[in-house]
Amino acid sequence: MTDEDRSPEDDFQDLLRQLFGAGGQIDPEQIQKLTGMNIDPTMLAGLMQQMQGAFAGADGGIPWDSARTAALHIANQDGLSVTSGQRADLDQAFALADLWLSGVTSISALAQPARSLTRGDWVEQTMPVWQEAAEPVATSITDALLDALGQQAPEEMRGVVEGAGRIMRSVGGSLFAAQLGQVIGRLSKEVVSGGDVGIPLLPVGEAAILPQNFADFGQGLEVPEDQLALYLATRELAHARLFRHAKWLHLHVLSQLTDYARGLEVDTSALESMADRFDPENPEELRAALESGALMPPRSEAQQAALTRLENVLAVIEGWVEVVTEEATQRLPDAGRIAEAVRRRRAVGGPAERALGALVGLELRPRRLREAGAMWRAITAAVGAEARDGLWDYPDLLPTPEDIDDPTAIIGRLQAAARGEAAPRDEMDDALERLLSGEDFTDTDDPADGSAGDAEGPEGPRPV
Structure with missing residues (x-):
């Protein structure tokens, strides 16, 4: 390409790559030439250094490897590992919990044994799900950042900024990935098991406990450690068994999660205001805004409806896990106290979980857990464990929000099926038969x- 063939967009992209690429140097005269503004290179030095990785082969996407690296850095800071004694104790707890569960649920055991994970292992295993859940939000933020920067740029530079959109998106993507990695790293120090957050983070059919966090969970409970291990092992196995049995459930939850996330928007007025007063020497304001949720506007009616559907699914799942765990751990003297501690912990969440909710605009704490638990207890008392567990065979059998409010109808359907009676037909049944x-x-x-x-x-x- 000759100099005559080059456009201002080409010059601007080359400049950005020079500034942000590996070993790039700031040329104040080149910046002044393009922008017509008096920019202090020293002031920009800190920002440029942080963006080195973002522009080395920038493709406009989100650098998820950077998020993983940041998370692993925090997760492995303490340098703790799982001892052979911890593994042996948890292996025994998982073995006994498996026997107890088989006596209260018809859902079969896992095909492979449960594991003890380090915090770093947990990050590695769960990062694909975090990426899937966060990508729609990251895309919304980076697009909004590009729009805001374009509006804040001088009139003569707006076309050039738009032409360099792919590279500019890498700025927002890198910032988001860095924040997500830090939040997941901190979360790795809070979670106790694979199903602790509520969504299916581990591969289907796998169960795990993090011994490094196990002791912290039991502080202040005054419960023997062996009882605590048995209860948490039972709960984790119940969660993993459910997702292995209902093969459709994993995709169902993640689809609802990503559908909700895709509808998120960014408060462009807040972002524009921040861009207007942005200090390159202090990029913490943008990071704090991302983590606090300040860029997320109030939810629309459609978003609230999507969130309600997701919360219902999570409540139905965790309600079943709670009830089955309750039945399986009746032999534990302190099972009730441990269960209440787990409920409180899920209702409040830790600092990292709250930061994650603000970052992706989503709280993963089911608000109707107690009501869902009451529904599952009523179903179990009326039709037994086998009929209850059969509701997980197909997605269309899943209890609805109306069933959580009043389980009478779903119990009636299950009792009619047990007597061999056909379920009442509706217009949908008639239309499907004709089709x-x-x-x-x-x-x-x-x-x-x-x-x-x-x-x-x-x-x-x-x-x-």
Whole structure:
């Protein structure tokens, strides 16, 4: 490409790569030439150094490897590992918990033994799910950042900024990835088990406990450590068994999670205000805004509806796990105290979990856990464990919010099925049967007035 063929966008992108690429040097004269502003290179030095990685081969995407690296750095700071004694104690707890669970649920045991994970192991295992859940939010933030920077740029530079959109998005993506990595790293110091956060973070069919965090959870409970290990092992196995049995459930939860996240928007007015007063020597304001949720505007009605659906699914899952764990650990004298501590912990969440909720605009704490637990207890008392667990066989059997409010209807359906009675038909059943039989809807229903068509046409009976 000759100099005559180059556009201002090409020059600007080359400048950004020079500034932010590995070993790049700041050329104040080049900046002044492009912007017409008096910019102090020393003032920019700190920001440039932090962005080195963002522009080394920037492709406009989110650098998830950077998030993983940041999370692992925090997770491994203490340098703790799992001792052979800890592994042995937890292996014994998992073995006994497996026996107890098999006596209270028809959902089969896992195909592989549960594990003891370090904090770093937990980060490695769960990062793919965090990426899937956070990517829609990260994309929204980076797009909004590009828009805000374009509006704040001088009029003569806006076209150039827009032309360098792919590289500019890397700035927002790098900031978001760095924040996400820090939050996940801190979260690795709080979680006790694979199912602790509520969503399926580990691969399907896997269960694990983090011994490094186990002792912190038991502080102040005054509960023997062996009882605490048995209860948490039972709860973790119940969670993992459920997702292994209901093979559709993992995708169902993650689909609802990403559908909610894709609808998130960024408060562009807050971002523009921040861009207007942004101090390159103090980028902490943008980081703090990302982590505090200040860039997330109030939820729309559609977003609130999506969140309600997600919370219902999480409540139904955790309610079942709680009830099954309660039945399996009846032999533990302090099971009730431990269960209440788990409920309080899930209701409040730790600092890192709250930061994660602000960063991705989502709280992963089911608000109707007690009501869902009461529903599952009523179902168990009425129809038994096998019929109760059969509700996880297909997605359309999953209890609805109305069932959580009043389980009478779902109990009635289960009792009718146990007696061999057909469930009441509705309009959807009739329409589906007609569709599968190949019947032409236009021959029987007039979409203009909704009335049934005549059996005979103007020239006699219609052929069947």
